[in-house]
Amino acid sequence: FEFATKFSLPVIGVVSRSVGVPPTSSPYLNPGKEISKHISNKLPHWQQEGKLYFVTWRLADSLPAEKLEAWNHEREEWLVLNPEPWTEAQENEYHQKFSQAMDRWLDAGEGECVLRKPPVAKIVANALAHFDGERYAMESFVVMPNHVHVLFRLAPDIRLEDAIHSWKSFTAKAINQHLGSDGPVWQRDYWDRLVRDGDHRANILDYIARNPERARLAEGEYILHRKEKDVGGTPTLLEATTGEGIAVNSGFLDGLPTAEAKAKMISWLEENAKGTKRVQFKLRDWLFSRQRYWGEPFPIIWKDGRHEAIPESELPLLAPPLEDYKPSGTPDPLLSKATAWVELPNGSLRETNTMPQWAGSCWYYLRYCDPKNTDRFISEEAEGYWTDDKPGMVDLYVGGTEHAVLHLLYARFWHKVLFDLGHVRTPEPFQKLVNQGLILGEDGQKMSKSRGNVVNPDDVVKEYGADALRLYEMFMGPLEQVKPWQMKGVEGVSRFLARVWRVAFEEKDGGWAVSPKIRDVPCTDKELLRVVHETIRKVGEDIGKLSFNTAISQMMICTNAFTQVEVVPLKEFTQFLTVLDPFAPHLAEEINARLGSTALLSEAAWPAYDPAALVRSEVEIVIQVNGKLRDRLSVSKDADEEAVKAVAFGSEKVKEHLEGKTIRKIIHVPGKILNIVVG
Known part of the structure; x- marks a missing residue:
């Protein structure tokens, strides 16, 4: 440290000695050392002593229930297809598909967003800064309107869950007191990531700093905290900047905005005869650079050093027949081999270049x-x-x-x-x-022959079928996202298709026979009818949004619903096959034909959903005691507070937390929550 500061060298990741972390120890994840992991509320958490963490938590009302439900469905299906232990590529995929999706939703500003109020945000900011240098070394944080991002390094004797609990517990009480309210402030769990290396840390710092800008927040709607430098000084609370940033660890450029730093840098290079300013335009001119016989010939002729277009009557100009059309290895274009075609009677010469890349595909x-x-x-x-x-x-x-x-x-x-x-x-x-995003190899790297990580689709089709391959490619994640290939995922999708088959057929005498559960009768099961019509609605909407992965998740839910009933109505099952057909046409058409239909699903009209069928007859109510979840109970969607209380007080899980206590207050949010406040 002394050497670095003496010679003005950049120092990364120095932590106060009072935290108890040796300054020379690496703050980054060490794959060779043990990583403590536990599951809380279905979310995984990782801890390794003395390392940097990037943690996010949110307000209790920050996301609508329907979004969380869809997120959970997709996540649970992913976990089924990706059993532990996970590879690094799978962990990256998990964070891309679920943590990053959650970040985007949070930035949209759902909920009451009480942290948008400066006094409330300062409660959180002050709490995060309070034990900096003692229990942890705070690198950066941002208090957004409905969530918080924190980058910090823990002292060796502090557990991650204890630090998070301390921050959330203290601030929840202070915020409720400030607002004159009660009830939960924060969502129960949190997302955490161990920082892998210096590049990962730099990306996180940039993410935190730019979060307010991405969410289009105005000054005063957030609090951003970061250390101006990694060495010395007292961390300050900063407002967001919409500029390009400030140069740090850059010698004579320190403190300059990006544009000024660039100008000063270029001036220094020119003054010291080390470089000059130049704007370099780059164009990948593939249109002409790769000469091939199959390219369109130019309708141009040359004479006396001048060129002119051939008459329209001679169009289209076709390439001459050539027996040897391989590249010659010389600068001469391929068509120059056809001398009888090139040399015209009047002494003119045809242009011999071709347009082999985009000329035809441009129109x-x-x-x-x-x-x-x-x-x-x-x-x-x-x-x-x-x-x-x-x-x-x-x-x-x-x-x-x-x-x-x-x-x-x-x-x-x-x-x-x-x-x-x-x-x-x-x-x-x-x-x-x-x-569309790239599909990477199983090692998380771009597929290439040199790496030996190329997946041959023919091999996948041979083992699992074309439908499984198609379906898995669509199920891997959002279309625009970069995704690593996982053969276990293909196996999982193949099992889903097998479940669809077994809804309709059962093994009999060494073959397959139509299941007796399939009956041509009206659907009397309201919950099954709701799931089928919800599937028709969601799959149709998701196809329009190119959200194929969530459409497949919904079809998995529908398949599970079919497997849990005694009677599968033929009409509703055929509707399901119709929406499955664009995704798995071979299986859907085969099942449809074996069930007696002579029409193709691909030519059938898209089924219409009934809005009335989407209404749930029952809803799930969360029962809380002093803001803590104690049970989840199903009640009629029309149940009033008295009916919900009767069901709640009959729950054994609730009774044990009420015994010997006085009920002070009951808070009822129809269709969602019953919170019993006791003392």
């Missing part, structure tokens, strides 16, 4: 709409029919992010040229763009 979508038109590549009538007077030609374009500087770049250029020339009436080629 093929237009030709698809009118492929047999011999006068135009697309007529006004055909264009109007397909575009329906929308601003873009193609409704949805799904492609990787690399397409932004490749196909999309050229297609947009070509389309705008055609628009400016009056050949098309839409100014844009695509109305909506979605970038």
Whole structure:
């Protein structure tokens, strides 16, 4: 430390000696040492002595019950498909799919958001700073309107759950006292992550600092705390900045905003003859750089060093036949081999370059709409029919992010040229763009032959079937997210498809026969009817949002409902098969045919859901005693407070916490909570 400060070197992760952590010890996760893990309220928590933690907790009303229910359903299905012990890739996937999704919801500002009030936020900020340097070394935190992010390092003798409990317990009492309220302030659990390395720490610090900006908060709606430097000084509470940031550990650039730091840096380089300022534009010009025989030839001829277009009567210009069309290894284009085609009688020479990459694919979508038109590549009538007077030609374009500087770049250029020339009436080629995430190897790395982590889809189809492969790719997570491949996940999805099959059939005499549970009768089970119609509604909506993973989760729920009843009505099961068909067409069509249908599900109308069927006849009520969960009970959705109290007082789990105590107050939130306050 003394050496570093003497020579103005950056110091990362220095912790006060009063915390009891040796300054030379690494603050990052050590995979070679034991990691303590426990489960609380179904959430996993990890601890390793003397390490950095990134922890998030939220207000009790910060997320709607329906969102949490959907989140829990998807999470439970994921846990079934990913049994422990987890690999590092699985742990990363868990945090991406569930922790990060929760962060996005929290930033949306659900609930009453009492932390938006400065006096309430300061209660939390002061509590977090109170024992800094004694029980923990605080690196950074932000108090958002409905949640808190904290990055800190614990003293060796302090347990993570004890530190979190201390912060939450103290602040809950203080906030209730300040607001004149009672009841739970914080949601019971919390999310924690061990910091892996310096890059991970830097990303977290950046995430915390930019959280208010991402959530579009104004000054005074949050409190941001960070150490100005890793060495010395007293941490200060800072307001958010909407700028690019301040340079730190950067010598003569320290304290400068990013733009000023860049300008000063360039000036220093120029003054010291070490560099000059230059703007470098980069374009991946694949359109012409890779010469191939199959590319479109240019309709250009050369004579006396000048070029001109060939007459329209000679279009389209086709490439000459070549027996040897392999690249020659010389700068000469392939078509130069066809000398009889290149050399014209009048002494002109044809252009021999081709356009093998994007020239055709830049406008093929237009030709698809009118492929047999011999006068135009697309007529006004055909264009109007397909575009329906929308601003873009193609409704949805799904492609990787690399397409932004490749196909999309050229297609947009070509389309705008055609628009400016009056050949098309839409100014844009695509109305909506979605970038799908990469599927990584099981090791969490990008698939490549050199790494040996490539998954051959033919092998997966051979062992599990095409439906399982399709379904797993859609179930892995949100379409836009980068996801690691897991063969265990394919096995889990395959088991789900097997459950669907067993709803309809049973083994008999070495084969499969229609299950006696399948009957062509009206559905009298209201709960089953509700689940089926909820599945029709949710799958239809999720397909429109490209949320295939949550649609599959709902179909898993529906399948479980079918397995738990004595009678499976044929009409409702066929409706389920219809919504399953786009995801697993081979299985759905096979089951449908074996059940006696002669029509294809793929040609059937999408089933309509009945809003009346979605209404629950019963709801689950959370029963609390002094704000702590003691039981969950089902009651009629129309039950009043007296009816709910009667059910609650009959619960053995509730009785044991009321014995010998006086009931001071009862708080009833219809359809959700009954909180019994005792003393």
